[in-house]
Amino acid sequence: MSDMNVAMVERYRNNFLKEVEHNVEEGDWVKMCMQCGVCSGSCPLGPYWDHPPQELFMMIRAGKREEVLTSTSMWMCTSCYNCIVRCPRELPITHIMHGLAHYAKRLGLAPKEQPTFKFSQHFWNNLVKKGRVNELKLGLSLYFMNGLVEGIKTSLNMAGIGLGMLKTKRMSPMEMIGGHSVKDTKGFHAMLKKAEEIEAARVEKYGKGS
Ligand code: SF4
Ligand code: SF4
Structure with a gap:
């Protein structure tokens, strides 16, 4: 050119x-x-x-x-x-x-009021500790994201489906006592930390609104 x-x-x-x-x-x-x-x-x-x-x-x-x-x-x-x-x-x-x-x-x-924004935040919070999603906790946090009353109503409505999932082993009872984690949680957290460092370096180089 x-x-x-x-x-x-x-x-x-x-x-x-x-x-x-x-x-x-x-x-x-x-x-x-x-x-x-x-x-x-x-x-x-x-x-x-x-x-x-x-x-x-x-x-x-x-x-x-x-x-x-x-x-x-x-x-x-x-x-x-x-x-x-x-x-x-x-x-x-x-x-x-x-x-x-x-x-x-x-x-x-x-x-922030966009439902998919809320979902993304709940999904991330759920995933970040152990590197695997705890479906039970994620489901419950979504039911309650719009308040206690709505959360109780939705939980009761969904109770039959939850029990069915447990019965057919589509959901593990392990999820009630903390859930599974990835084999190398330390490595997983190190990877996230590295990604944050790369992101911070990029922001420093170009600025937030450059
Ligand atoms: S981004 Fe959409 S509008 Fe743009 S060239 Fe591709 S298809 Fe066309
Ligand atoms: S990937 Fe997203 S933007 Fe593209 S067609 Fe599907 S929903 Fe639309």
């Missing part, structure tokens, strides 16, 4: 696009989107979202930082990969959607 072309492309990379490129997983792909709309048309949930993927990418390029980072849309991506397999430019759309959600959370801008 000639110097003149590089300068022209640079003019169209606003600050928010640069921020996404530096901080969001696979964010440097966003500039490759040609706005054909195939991803939004292929997304089974896109029509119900405020901003399907094509629109989010257009908003990033238009510098609409707050609208993008507070959007609920990327929190509802189910990782079905329909968009990825159809994108003519081969953008890793699913990863960008999750990357945007993660970045919004890091900045404290994620919509």
